[in-house]
Amino acid sequence: MRRNWLRGIVSGLSFTSALFIFQCCYGTPQDFQPDLLVEGQVKSRTSGLPIQGVKVSVANNMQYEYSNDEGKFSFYTELFDHLTITFEDVDSTQNGSFADRDTVLTHFGDNVYLDVEMEEK
Amino acid sequence: MLASLKRIAFRKFKEAETKLHELNYLFWECTTRCNLNCLHCGSDCFKDSSFKDMPLEDFLSALDTIESPPKNFTVVLTGGEPLLRKDIELCGREIRKRGVRWSMVSNGYLYDEQKHISLLNAGLGALTISLDGLEESHNWLRNNKNSFAKVDSAIGLAASSSRLNFDIVTCVNKRNFHELPEICNYLISKKVKAWRLFTIVPIGRAKKQSGFVFIRQ
Numbered sequence: 107m108r109r110n111w112l113r114g115i116v117s118g119l120s121f122t123s124a125l126f127i128f129q130c131c132y133g134t135p136q137d138f139q140p141d142l143l144v145e146g147q148v149k150s151r152t153s154g155l156p157i158q159g160v161k162v163s164v165a166n167n168m169q170y171e172y173s174n175d176e177g178k179f180s181f182y183t184e185l186f187d188h189l190t191i192t193f194e195d196v197d198s199t200q201n202g203s204f205a206d207r208d209t210v211l212t213h214f215g216d217n218v219y220l221d222v223e224m225e226e227k
Numbered sequence: 228m229l230a231s232l233k234r235i236a237f238r239k240f241k242e243a244e245t246k247l248h249e250l251n252y253l254f255w256e257c258t259t260r261c262n263l264n265c266l267h268c269g270s271d272c273f274k275d276s277s278f279k280d281m282p283l284e285d286f287l288s289a290l291d292t293i294e295s296p297p298k299n300f301t302v303v304l305t306g307g308e309p310l311l312r313k314d315i316e317l318c319g320r321e322i323r324k325r326g327v328r329w330s331m332v333s334n335g336y337l338y339d340e341q342k343h344i345s346l347l348n349a350g351l352g353a354l355t356i357s358l359d360g361l362e363e364s365h366n367w368l369r370n371n372k373n374s375f376a377k378v379d380s381a382i383g384l385a386a387s388s389s390r391l392n393f394d395i396v397t398c399v400n401k402r403n404f405h406e407l408p409e410i411c412n413y414l415i416s417k418k419v420k421a422w423r424l425f426t427i428v429p430i431g432r433a434k435k436q437s438g439f440v441f442i443r444q
Binding site for chain 2: 132133134135136137138139141143168169170171180181182183184
């Protein structure tokens with residue numbers, strides 16, 4: 107504990123943190139940014155069966171994923187104070203016809219699991 | 228006075244870090260295949276490598292032997308061109324499942340919007356893209372007339388993401404040396420926040436090329 111504390115002080119004084127972050131000429135920056143793993147499953151409220159092909163996206167963000175044949179989805183996304191996850195039926199009637207819905211996340215750690223039910227139109 | 232203090236602090240910090248010798252980066256050359264044929268390639272990759280890519284399971288077996296990796300430990304996927312692996316997202320997800328961050332070095336040629344999104348979904352946290360000049364000099368060194376257009380698009384996508392810790396690396400050589408200020412302006416216009424420069428190491432294909440290496444004159 108004391109060692110880490112001292113290490114931080116000395117590295118700060120020497121302004122060398124950046125040097126050690128970008129220490130390799132061939133490499134990448136390190137990633138210190140917190141993010142969130144969003145996982146879950148989409149089901150029909152009426153039948154309870156999983157829905158494939160639902161577009162699961164993060165509002166104000168270009169990320170999205172489609173639910174698989176088990177209705178499951180999983181993706182990492184940037185961590186904010188709150189996140190709006192949108193569920194959209196985008197494949198017309200191919201896997202049934204469901205009303206879109208949003209889920210707002212406000213309290214989470216580094217992962218969250220969502221059981222989502224969608225209403226049939 | 229401040230300069231002396233910095234020097235002393237730097238020396239102490241370097242000594243301590245050397246003694247600690249933390250594993251901060253693990254580079255995985257996940258393929259030796261490449262879609263470009265760069266004149267300065269240090270790893271001498273080929274479009275059709277006779278060497279098969281290391282199976283993901285083999286790499287994970289090696290990764291799993293690392294006990295208690297440091298907090299900032301990162302697996303860097305390199306190549307060849309990592310995006311030639313069809314299971315690149317699966318590789319990333321499996322690394323993240325183990326509580327380890329991952330990043331990637333790419334030439335940007337295959338980095339389109341769909342790939343950008345699928346890699347972010349798989350937990351990509353840092354990315355480095357190679358840019359070796361403005362259009363003419365980049366395409367010359369990369370040995371491909373479409374290379375600049377592709378990397379330009381990739382840079383735009385990566386720089387637009389607030390999630391990615393993203394930077395550009397440039398191999399400085401005699402041909403692009405004089406256009407560095409213009410490259411800098413270009414990168415600023417693309418909203419790139421970090422740029423690393425290095426000179427070419429005469430290994431791999433680069434050792435067969437003359438005119439790359441700077442000689443003190």
